[in-house]
Amino acid sequence: MYIPLPTPKEMGLWDKITIEHVGILGEILMENASWQVVYAIQDDFPNLKHKKVAIIAGPGNNGGDGFAVARHLSNLGADVKIFYKKDLESYKKDAAYHVNLTLKMGISTEKIPENDFNLCGYDIIIDALLGTGFSGQLRDDYKRVVEAINRAKPSSYILSVDIPSGLNGYMGIPSPIAVKANVTVTFEEAKVG
16 A cells, blocks of 8 residues: 655645645635644543643744644633744734634733743643744754653643654654654644654
């Protein structure tokens, strides 16, 4: 049986073809992806009422996925807080669409602090910091966020969106560290990394 393992660049092309030639809007692709994350969480947490959830939203579409997930978890009764990496006004296109919907719902948000970022006390942490397009080495500010996520384990259940942040999507190696997720929900196909 043949199972495709696209590179991050090939996956981006698949998305582009889906949007431009099939006609499915990027906002819908992101919405569909966010539901897959919710379904995976419900496998381990059938009742999300009053569960404390931290969503770590990065600056790109992976962060947009995180904002979309926040809406669904909030609607299911979870106590959700989004920690975001860049100013909310600077999100673009599909991610901006989901950021705006989330803000209209009044879900708690806070910019990721530069120092003393502590995620202990959350039942669930959703890593939507960096996606499959990440390459190179993590900058120090991103390393601190990844370290904060990993420090919360094992008392917190950690789910990574599409790929654990800090993992190279081409090589599958930490750069130099990566989120140690309990579960990773990837979209369409697993990536080569």
